[in-house]
Amino acid sequence: MxxxxxxxxxxxxxxxxxxxxxxxxxxxxxxxxxxxxxxxRTAHGTLHPDVPALSNWPLTRVVKDGDDDWLLAFDCPDACPQAADRWWRLHRALGRDAHRVSRLRIGGGSSALPGEAPVAWAGGPPAWRVPGALWILDPEGRAVLRYGAEVETAQVLEDVERLLRLNPEPPVARLHAE
CATH class of the missing domain: 1.10.287 (Helix Hairpins)
Structure with a gap:
């Protein structure tokens, strides 16, 4: 037919x-x-829009590897070699995107791990501080997510990888690095 x-x-x-x-x-x-x-939800951390920008944090000094770097800022109330090691390992697990992230350790008496910038609260910690917390800050210094000490490292890694994937590195940034 x-x-x-x-x-x-x-x-x-x-x-x-x-x-x-x-x-x-x-x-x-x-x-x-x-x-x-x-x-x-898609992120494992919590949003805290009331946290001020990094430039308004009462810190002694802030050092980032690059101006366009994301920042992992973690608060160590006392000596915290376990937390420092945990976030160092997460930073290494980022692989080829590790150069896009800097680490800032606030407090803690132990020596700094490679790639970590130790700072201290100047004039005492602010009211919004959460001891043992990790903040992910965007390249402009705004707090994106906060994690408590109980959050698994794999979940934080998943969120950081997603943020880096959704915010690709500008092609010109690699030329400046070379």
């Missing part, structure tokens, strides 16, 4: 309409009935 020429043309027109209308209908259905849309 073969279709007549007008029937084939109508079938082609219907197929063309389907190609453009079916995705819109599926998207509407996903929004209307919440099908295929994740319910949970």
């Amino acid at each position: 073969s279709l007549s020429r007008p029937a084939r043309s109508r079938l082609k027109l219907l197929a063309l309409f389907a190609v453009f209308t079916l995705p819109m209908a599926m998207a509407w259905g996903m929004v209307e009935w919440r099908l295929g849309i994740p319910e949970g």
